[in-house]
Amino acid sequence: MRSNLVEALIGVVVLVVAGAFLYVVYTKTDVSAGSGGYRLQARFDQVGALSAGSDVRLSGIKIGSVVDQRLDPQTFQAVVEFTIADSVKLPSDTIIKVGSEGLLGGNYLQVEPGGAPDNLVAGEEVQFTEGYVDLMSLVSRYVFSSEGGNGSSSGN
Incomplete structure (x- = not known):
């Protein structure tokens, strides 16, 4: 017992x-x-490894989360829905960028507020966006373009 x-x-x-x-x-x-705040959406040509649950940051501080993402079948752009904390009021000319933690890190949405007098409201689409920049493809383009330039000038 x-x-x-x-x-x-x-x-x-x-x-x-x-x-x-x-x-x-x-x-x-x-x-x-992710449950609180108001929802916004944005369109990107490339989102990289961004996924539901990724951070939305302003000045490095988390102010929201990515809720959903889908492909627009007409434009073939990624449509990303995310939440912003109710305490953060973003101007209508805010820029949303897909940022990266580093070479091996994850992605997040980086918020750069504008200076417009009116604010974004729930359900609105952010007009100014910058998609994910693939660093490896940029480096390979630079390497291969400089090799091509060297090869043609040495042939003289």
């Missing part, structure tokens, strides 16, 4: 620790940020 009581107490302790862990994860990772 005594071993059953010890096992039950250990089980309760494990459940309490697991609950505390989940609470800390929920509060520290800001899981609830």
Whole structure:
């Protein structure tokens, strides 16, 4: 009987620790940020590895999350829906860019507010966007274009 009581107490302790862990994860990772705020959307030619749950940042601070992304079958552009915290009012001429954490990091939406007097409202589409820039393709273009230039001038 005594071993059953010890096992039950250990089980309760494990459940309490697991609950505390989940609470800390929920509060520290800001899981609830995607549910609040107002929704906006933007169109991009290229989004890279951006996905639902990616951050939306202003001055490096998370102000929202990417909620959904889909392909527009008419324009073949990526349509990205995201939320912005209610406390952040963005001017209508705001620029949204797809940023990168680094060479191996993930992508996020970078917000650069404009100076227009009127603000974006829920459901509106951001007009000014810049898509993802693939650094590896830029480097390979530079390398191959400089090789071609050297090869033709040395043939003289």
